[in-house]
Amino acid sequence: MTSGLPTRTVAGVTIPNTTLITAALDYARQHSTDYTYNHIVRSLLLGTVISDKIPALLNRDREAHAVAAVLHDLGFPIGHPPHSKILSSDKRFEVDGANAARAFLKREAAGDDSDKWDKHRLQLVWDAIALHTTGSIVFEKEPEVQATSYGIWADFQGPDSGIGRPVDEYPRLGLMKGLKENMLHICKAKPQTTYDNTVGEWGDRYLGKDEYDRAPNLTQNLLETCGLDDKELG
Template sequence: MASTALPTKVVGGVTVPDTSLITKALDFAREHSTDYTYNHIIRSFVFGFIIADKLPHTKDRDREAHAVAAILHDVGFPIGHPPHSDVISKDNRFEVDGANAAREFLKREASSQEWDKHRLQLVWDAIALHTIGSVVFHKEPEVQACSYGIWADFQGPDRVAGGLLSWDEYNTVVEEFPRLGLMKGLKDNMLHLCRTKPETTFDNTVGEWGDRYLSVDEYSRKGKLTQDLLETCDLDEREPN
């Protein structure tokens, strides 16, 4: 479906796309989210549209792909899921769990004629990479647009470059979708991951929460970093003479 032909609605004072697939994504996100996560998802969705619609390189993006990625980007957060969730794995990063769940959702709910391999990959990449700023903002417009909104919700308008999100815009959205203690919820999720899936946290930002807030008896990355791995299997030392 061409992005320019999408039906729309107004959320938090912002015009966003409104398709049956987006509605299903919202329902799926609501089913797999706490209240604070769900409101964060909606704010990220809306902020992303505010910002990306003002930038020349993201203005003509696939708006439905952006919407679905933003709405499903945190379904990999573990807290709030039932004990035997089919979304949360035992051995994947939470971003990958979310990306995989979004891809399966699209394969199940979307038309294969409209959602080809490229569109599926855009959504997967947008979710899997959304915490890696040094990579995600060099990806396709849809992927960048998704992270613009996510990062804006955590950092606030003052840290959005170019004044692309005003405090008036921000406050209008937050009034409709309050934060509900998002940062405490984020911390709880990060520490839960450090405790229950530590091997998925050693090489990324999740581990920083464990480093700061957990005792070394609960969590430690000592000897588990990429540098440790490379230095303990130095193949140069095994070069034949």
Template structure:
């Protein structure tokens, strides 16, 4: 289960010590408030994996651990549940909602005394890292923190099969034992299919739409398929070119 106190456990095999600062502890509490236990554990595992990658991959060694931890802890705030859904937009991708919530959280006056040393650059790193965490082909070419957030989240889905080849079986087992998956595998499709129903226009051009096509059923599926076909990137671009022909 998710640890009941804000102190992060030490992982001796993985040689990971998640930074326990007033700000990271507050971010963990905030994530628990907005998202499910399964999502929180996913974020904690992703933090551990990101820190392992930062230690093992020299190009990312300069990443600030606190900034990295905050970005990974809050990367799925866009999955806010129940009453917390009121904090989400109706027209933005969940990654952008999460990035906005994280930036607002760090800048909130109530925790400003915990955020010493946080300038616009660090805030922008957190925003970019969360907004781009599902777009590794872009994140990989950004700053180390941004790249590591994407790599760390991916590691929770690939484990020892991570494309960098840096997560050992023993490290993987330790991280998952410390922060169990709970019902994450069952919850993930429900969350993403929910986005396809609640705000489909934000899912047509990205991976969330794939979950919609695979997981929705009946009338919801047919409605979504029609919307995706009409509003997919290829349809929009080619349709736009055709519409412009009258001016050429």
């Protein structure tokens, strides 16, 4: 899983080249806008470059890392066809994406290769996607999970001119504007999934209180109104 895989070079970066990764790219392309698709490819490329410089991540499962990076934004609502089976009405977008990736793997890795995708590998991909926005947790996880987030975070935080060929060959195409549109859509469409995570910060900043207000739903407010008296609160 960490060696012996066929490879190919994309934008100057050597990545694994398996039938499953190709299928994941095709699946992501079907469910992504142009800017999202370019972002997920850059995330794989940058995650590979960064992780190959970190000794603790060198022996990662490179196929699991690639699949997780490629499928990590399946939960984005903008760009999906109508009535998409990927999107739920009651789950965080990261969980929608993680669930969709796990279903994809169970479907595509069936048959002769099913033994290669055991419960552990499935969980690695699920965790990498579900946790990719939670930096305080994700970088304490397994190498495959860390590698996925290193690439995603680098793509958002790195300057356009400093990343080189991945951006030259897979341009950003208004990624940050698209990210904002996705986050605000989620805040309005299923706000209950945004109160305890970073998505809600977008609603706080860009939506009026008549459109979005997570203040009454923050964990502290909920605890303070669940029957605790002044003595318990100190």
